[in-house]
Amino acid sequence: AAAGSWLRAMALCNLLFLMLPWLVTAGRAAAPGCKIRITSKGLELVKQEGLRFVEQELEHISIPDLHGKEGQFQYNISGVKVMDLQLALSNLHFQPPQHLAFNINNASISLRFRRQILYWFFYDIGSINASAEGANIRTLLKLSMDDAGRLQISNMACNASIARMQTGFTGTLRKVYEFLSTFLTTGIRFLVNRQICPALHYAGLVQLNSLLGTVSVRSPVDEHISIDYSLLSNPVVSPDTLDLDFKGMFYYRWNETLVNQAVAPVIKETERMVYVAFSEYFFNSAMDAYYRAGVLSKEIAGEEVPKDLEVLLRASFLGSIIMLSPAVVDAPLKLMLQVLAPPLWTIKPSGISVSVVALLNISLVPVDHPTIQLSSMTMVSSPRAKQGLGAVFTVLSLSRPDRFRIYSKQSALESLALFPLQTPLKTLLQLMIMPILNERTKKGVPIPLPEGMDFTKEVVTSHMGFITVGADLHFSKGLREVIEKYQPARALTDSRSCHGPHLLSHLPL
Numbered sequence: 001a002a003a004g005s006w007l008r009a010m011a012l013c014n015l016l017f018l019m020l021p022w023l024v025t026a027g028r029a030a031a032p033g034c035k036i037r038i039t040s041k042g043l044e045l046v047k048q049e050g051l052r053f054v055e056q057e058l059e060h061i062s063i064p065d066l067h068g069k070e071g072q073f074q075y076n077i078s079g080v081k082v083m084d085l086q087l088a089l090s091n092l093h094f095q096p097p098q099h100l101a102f103n104i105n106n107a108s109i110s111l112r113f114r115r116q117i118l119y120w121f122f123y124d125i126g127s128i129n130a131s132a133e134g135a136n137i138r139t140l141l142k143l144s145m146d147d148a149g150r151l152q153i154s155n156m157a158c159n160a161s162i163a164r165m166q167t168g169f170t171g172t173l174r175k176v177y178e179f180l181s182t183f184l185t186t187g188i189r190f191l192v193n194r195q196i197c198p199a200l201h202y203a204g205l206v207q208l209n210s211l212l213g214t215v216s217v218r219s220p221v222d223e224h225i226s227i228d229y230s231l232l233s234n235p236v237v238s239p240d241t242l243d244l245d246f247k248g249m250f251y252y253r254w255n256e257t258l259v260n261q262a263v264a265p266v267i268k269e270t271e272r273m274v275y276v277a278f279s280e281y282f283f284n285s286a287m288d289a290y291y292r293a294g295v296l297s298k299e300i301a302g303e304e305v306p307k308d309l310e311v312l313l314r315a316s317f318l319g320s321i322i323m324l325s326p327a328v329v330d331a332p333l334k335l336m337l338q339v340l341a342p343p344l345w346t347i348k349p350s351g352i353s354v355s356v357v358a359l360l361n362i363s364l365v366p367v368d369h370p371t372i373q374l375s376s377m378t379m380v381s382s383p384r385a386k387q388g389l390g391a392v393f394t395v396l397s398l399s400r401p402d403r404f405r406i407y408s409k410q411s412a413l414e415s416l417a418l419f420p421l422q423t424p425l426k427t428l429l430q431l432m433i434m435p436i437l438n439e440r441t442k443k444g445v446p447i448p449l450p451e452g453m454d455f456t457k458e459v460v461t462s463h464m465g466f467i468t469v470g471a472d473l474h475f476s477k478g479l480r481e482v483i484e485k486y487q488p489a490r491a492l493t494d495s496r497s498c499h500g501p502h503l504l505s506h507l508p509l
Contacts, residue, residue, distance in 0.1 A: 035277040038274050054200070111129070139158045142155040151212050159197070161193065249282075265278065360375075450482065
């Protein structure tokens with residue numbers, strides 16, 4: 001029995017030992033390949049654009065007609081229109097753990113509407129100018145990650161109040177029923193107050209979410225690879241910042257995943273409006289995807305081979321050519337250069353470098369005869385990289401290699417014989433492989449920002465394992481322009497009215 005217990009204990013220990021790597025990986029949150037921070041300065045710019053959007057929404061609120069009877073006094077109010085808004089005192093700020101608070105204080109709303117009034121035997125029609133004073137609006141927007149990994153406004157609380165209502169009458173009976181204005185001002189104040197929050201609910205939960213929907217979670221970069229910008233977790237809000245962690249992974253096929261073992265990017269700065277950080281994983285996943293797609297190779301033959309290099313290669317391999325087949329000494333050359341593994345990016349405070357290992361096969365291709373291989377060599381290079389940022393794209397370019405070496409796959413002796421080819425083959429690598437990589441990176445990759453929002457005055461800083469880009473924000477398009485381009489079609493009944501769908505009702509957080 002004791003032996004059986006000992007064996008069971010050993011089996012359990014072995015099982016735990018085998019599961020330990022999985023348990024460690026499962027317990028560790030996935031590190032982001034891309035991280036974005038929006039600061040209070042950036043939020044202030046968003047507030048200015050958002051305030052214009054809110055004004056436009058409130059100017060078009062739909063207010064139903066009002067009618068009633070008080071003794072011998074009967075009235076009907078119709079055609080209520082917002083004529084002017086004064087939203088001078090407003091505030092948009094971060095509110096932990098996941099919220100944005102947008103408040104408007106002491107606003108005024110000027111209204112105009114038509115009246116029909118019957119008092120005893122006197123009937124009168126005309127217009128009324130009214131003003132809602134001391135309007136206070138409190139909204140709280142909850143930010144979260146949806147099922148697709150996209151940022152969304154998942155909930156919104158709203159509270160609106162109007163301190164007082166003033167009216168001005170015109171018409172023949174103005175003096176007669178001015179004292180009855182209490183009935184009208186109370187009713188209009190109730191109606192206007194009841195329409196503010198539904199209008200803002202629609203603006204937040206439908207229209208602003210349609211704007212956030214312009215950020216592609218998975219989108220093609222070119223004809224070969226795509227990128228995954230899905231959020232890894234809900235946004236993290238502090239009193240001064242909003243942080244978003246994105247997967248930031250390139251892929252060749254949608255179901256491929258590259259394990260992220262790179263250092264997670266860390267953003268500590270708050271001076272600029274926005275910061276974007278990219279880890280080594282972001283760039284390495286791009287090279288891995290291109291490698292899987294089979295596009296990191298190039299072949300040149302015949303007239304495509306530079307003349308200086310051709311003369312040098314023929315002189316270097318003349319002995320081999322004569323030994324193999326003297327009759328083909330003048331046959332065209334073919335150079336086949338193929339990357340052996342995904343290029344590896346290394347980011348340090350001193351800059352960015354890329355390690356490239358490529359195989360170069362040098363052959364003769366005589367007409368109507370089989371190809372004759374002269375040499376097969378491995379080339380190792382570490383070019384420097386320069387990172388830049390366009391309006392909404394991150395762009396990289398590779399420069400001349402700092403380090404370069406070649407060695408033969410066949411023998412150490414041949415590696416020594418290849419030493420004179422070091423400089424021309426280094427140039428060849430720069431002419432063949434660098435353009436391939438630069439062609440893939442110079443087009444840039446979209447930054448996960450809503451349409452119409454661009455970066456300006458970018459500053460790139462390299463850290464150990466990641467880079468950060470600090471920038472200011474600029475709206476190249478207004479919120480209204482982008483929202484009207486993408487928002488869902490409105491129902492026949494305006495969903496901002498009091499009869500709108502349940503989405504417009506008060507939603508507690």
